Amino acid sequence: MVPVVSGREFLDRGSGGLGSSRGGVGRGTSQEHSRVFLLGFSQGMAVATSVARHIPETVDAVVGLSGFVVPIADDDAHADFFRDTYLKEHPLQMFWGRDPEDPVIPQAMVDATADWCVDHAEVTKVQYRGIGHGVSPQELGHIKEYLQHVVR
Numbered sequence: 001m002v003p004v005v006s007g008r009e010f011l012d013r014g015s016g017g018l019g020s021s022r023g024g025v026g027r028g029t030s031q032e033h034s035r036v037f038l039l040g041f042s043q044g045m046a047v048a049t050s051v052a053r054h055i056p057e058t059v060d061a062v063v064g065l066s067g068f069v070v071p072i073a074d075d076d077a078h079a080d081f082f083r084d085t086y087l088k089e090h091p092l093q094m095f096w097g098r099d100p101e102d103p104v105i106p107q108a109m110v111d112a113t114a115d116w117c118v119d120h121a122e123v124t125k126v127q128y129r130g131i132g133h134g135v136s137p138q139e140l141g142h143i144k145e146y147l148q149h150v151v152r
Contacts, residue, residue, distance in 0.1 A: 053082040061093035104133040
């Protein structure tokens with residue numbers, strides 16, 4: 001796999017790239033990338049799922065590791081940034097791996113993520129006891145299998 005953007009180019013674009021599908025992850029920017037899969041660890045899962053929620057027609061799947069989905073109330077001034085209504089009709093393909101005893105992510109965030117997934121994602125959720133706030137070799141193997149299945 002080749003990154004859509006890398007290092008300095010990503011930093012130079014800033015968050016403006018998320019504002020439209022013409023940004024760094026948009027399908028219209030390059031014929032090189034026919035599919036987009038995002039992977040995020042911890043807060044990176046929040047970023048990956050936020051991108052998928054903002055431009056869902058652009059992201060094919062998210063792999064989230066030891067993280068969470070950003071909660072937002074319907075009456076929040078920025079609630080329209082996320083296109084969760086679209087995802088109710090076209091669920092996000094998602095792998096979510098975590099340790100049920102993760103010492104970093106609060107249980108309330110885990111519960112909110114699980115609740116969000118029920119209505120917005122076709123999620124494969126796997127728990128890995130004993131990895132804490134980390135990633136295990138077994139989990140990496142499962143991610144490989146998941147992506148091979150989703151890419152078909």
